[in-house]
Amino acid sequence: MEVKASTLSGNSKVAVVTGGNKGIGLEICRQLASNGVTRGTRERGVEAVNALKTQGLSNVVFHQLEVGDRSSAARLAGFIRQKFGKLDILVNNAGIVGTVTEVSDPESFQRKFLSGEDLKQELNSIENLTKERLDDLSELFLKDFRNGQLEPHGWPAEGVSPAAYTVSKALANAYSRIIAKEHATLCR
The missing domain is CATH 3.40.50.720 (NAD(P)-binding Rossmann-like Domain)
Structure with a gap:
């Protein structure tokens, strides 16, 4: 568009x-x-x-x-x-997710797609989240990805949606929330 x-x-x-x-x-x-x-x-x-x-x-x-x-x-x-x-x-705004999979067990899907409670809490803690921390998380993800350590370190599992897409989307959403907080008067 x-x-x-x-x-x-x-x-x-x-x-x-x-x-x-x-x-x-x-x-x-x-x-x-x-x-x-x-x-x-x-x-x-x-x-x-x-x-x-x-x-x-x-x-x-x-x-x-x-x-x-x-x-x-x-x-x-x-x-x-x-x-x-x-x-x-x-x-x-467009996304490329890869193969589409039928979700027969929503609870299992949720576990695969949104694993890592600590990671979720950190990304949702807008009061404590910074751009620098997002950079650190991005670097950590890339390191764990290269070393095959995604699941052991709490990152989303490969499966329904590619982990790189899931994490990049989560980081982009968190960054958007940081920008909205920094420029609150523009968002009203």
């Missing part, structure tokens, strides 16, 4: 929202477009763009993007460079 905007100061802003064709991504696009930012999406995205345009948000532009395909990303970059000359905002 890609967006271009005119701000109050008259400066034009261009944003790309991956995964912007539904859910949170679509709402991010709606908010950006209603605040003067122009953006676009994909096949479902064509429908999403048309729906936003019917809401009076004409500054929405469609462009195909497969986040797991380097050539698709290169085409989007070329399109942005040619049409807008720059990119101001990137909202990386």
